[in-house]
Amino acid sequence: MKWINKEQALAAVQSGEFTDDITRSADRVAVILTQSWCPQWHAMEKFVADYSGAEIFCLEYDGTDFFDTFLEFKEKKLGNDQVPYIRYYRGGTLVAVSNAVSEAVFRDKFE
Numbered sequence: 149m150k151w152i153n154k155e156q157a158l159a160a161v162q163s164g165e166f167t168d169d170i171t172r173s174a175d176r177v178a179v180i181l182t183q184s185w186c187p188q189w190h191a192m193e194k195f196v197a198d199y200s201g202a203e204i205f206c207l208e209y210d211g212t213d214f215f216d217t218f219l220e221f222k223e224k225k226l227g228n229d230q231v232p233y234i235r236y237y238r239g240g241t242l243v244a245v246s247n248a249v250s251e252a253v254f255r256d257k258f259e
Contacts, residue, residue, distance in 0.1 A: 149197050152179070152207040158214060161221040165242075166205075172240040176202035176258045181222055182232035183210035188248035189232045195251040202236075202258055 152170070160166045171177055180196065182189040189208075196204050209218045223229045228245070236244040236257045244257045 149199075149204040149206055152205050154212065154214065157207055157209070157212070157218055161214075161217055161225075164225055166235070168240060170205050171237045171242075173205075174203035175239055177237040178202050178204050178254075178257075179235040179237070180204065180206045180232050181226075181228075181235075182206065182208055184208045185210065186231045192232060192248060192254070196254065199254070201255060 230247045234246050
């Protein structure tokens, strides 16, 4: 699991989508946007941390100095006000989105 840095997060805010360094970093990529307090995220973190079927990028944006900016982007531009919010990419193309899911459903999103 890799952590999205400030530059990458703000580039997404500016362009409206995550950049190729994330979405094309592997054939299968998951971007998880969450807040550190979220119990569903803590449950998911246990299985995504070691998941080898995709490159996993994560941002716990509540601990950032750009929280308000990112929250507005996530809720208004990406259209999701729940955490965790997961975006699934194949070959750099967005193929699915979800909120908290089980390990089996997470794996199925890439099939």
